[in-house]
Amino acid sequence: MRVSRQLVEKTEDALKAGGLPPLAWYDVLHELAEAGESGLRPFELIDRVLLAQYGVSRLLARLEA
Template sequence: MTLLRDEGLTAEELAVWRMLQRAQVRITRRLESELLVAHDLPLASYEVLMQLAEAAGRRLRMNDLADRVLLSRSGLTRLIDRLQRDGLVTREACPDDARGLFAVLTDAGAGRLAEATPTYLRGIRTQFLDMLGNGEMGQIRAMLGRLDAAGVTGAAASAAGGGAP
């Protein structure tokens, strides 16, 4: 196909890319479905609660939390609004920055997270980890580590005016 050659991709390279996308979407959709059915908790909400639970003082600045859960600032704000309405998080002013806000995990949020975590972990096991053969965990970890490092390097270069990643 001319389009593939024009962009320097082989059919196999494009197929691998598409397989990666499909696998990620399939696994994410199943995790989301399991969390919604069992706990009425969307995957993005679970991820926010988990990040807060793992943070010192069960709190993170909104900007840091958005980066960790891969949401836009506005998307995170809307999600935190919903979680706050449900009593799972609160917002607190940042004492050293009048414009900054912390998202803080409540006891109710920690309880909801504790209830949902076995479902989440079981989903990861059955939808991903059980599919791996001997030695593949290390191979995948190494590959994803390279992709993650390249993304960080590319983002830093772009922010510094160094061009596209």
């Protein structure tokens, strides 16, 4: 688990240095793309990503803006 955490941290740092969105955005966007035209309801998205409910809600609000 420690290696996984380090990999995520390094990836997050690289994304930030490149001026790109956080890794969580890509996770959410991937799940939405996989869902296709029908999309996902927020509670379905929460079940599919590694974010807490409040994190998904905040992220969706930022993506919609």
